[in-house]
Amino acid sequence: MCAAMKKIYTLHTNFPNGEESDSKTFIFPGHEYTMGFMKFSAKILSDLITCSGVEHKEELKAELDLVQRNTKRYQDNINQGNPSVPSSLKEEKVQNLFLRCSDANFLKNMSQLHKNINNEIQLMDYLYNACD
Numbered sequence: 001m002c003a004a005m006k007k008i009y010t011l012h013t014n015f016p017n018g019e020e021s022d023s024k025t026f027i028f029p030g031h032e033y034t035m036g037f038m039k040f041s042a043k044i045l046s047d048l049i050t051c052s053g054v055e056h057k058e059e060l061k062a063e064l065d066l067v068q069r070n071t072k073r074y075q076d077n078i079n080q081g082n083p084s085v086p087s088s089l090k091e092e093k094v095q096n097l098f099l100r101c102s103d104a105n106f107l108k109n110m111s112q113l114h115k116n117i118n119n120e121i122q123l124m125d126y127l128y129n130a131c132d
Contacts (some may be wrong), residue, residue: 004128022090034084038071040131041095044110056105063094070095097127 045064046053070091073085092099100106101120110126111117117126 009035018089022093023088025089026086027089028086028090032084034074035071035078037131038067038074039097041097042067042071043079043096044130048109048113050111051109058107060109066091079106095129098124101127 042064045060045067049057049064054060062084070087077084089093093103094100097106101124105124107117107120110123114126117123
């Protein structure tokens with residue numbers, strides 16, 4: 001699972017316009033899990049922001065802001081009888097914590113929050129078991 005997530009996370013890394021490509025690549029999940037997952041992502045990001053030893057807190061705050069904005073957008077879609085998604089790969093690289101298992105900064109910060117997380121597999125296992 002970690003290898004598959006890493007392939008998606010790094011999909012456009014070597015493209016000259018990688019970030020633009022991420023913005024134009026859309027994710028269409030086969031099942032509706034968005035609202036619960038967004039709440040989970042917001043909780044983890046909030047925990048990281050308040051944890052001592054965690055780096056890049058301003059970046060984490062911006063990520064939490066994106067998650068909160070997208071949560072509202074997805075909820076508005078659902079309230080109108082529409083699917084919550086799609087989302088772009090660029091958005092998913094922030095809000096999908098499973099994709100972020102291959103993100104070295106996220107792994108480092110999560111290891112500050114949970115001392116038993118030392119690698120991608122342990123992080124994936126933690127997220128899998130902590131997510132509702």
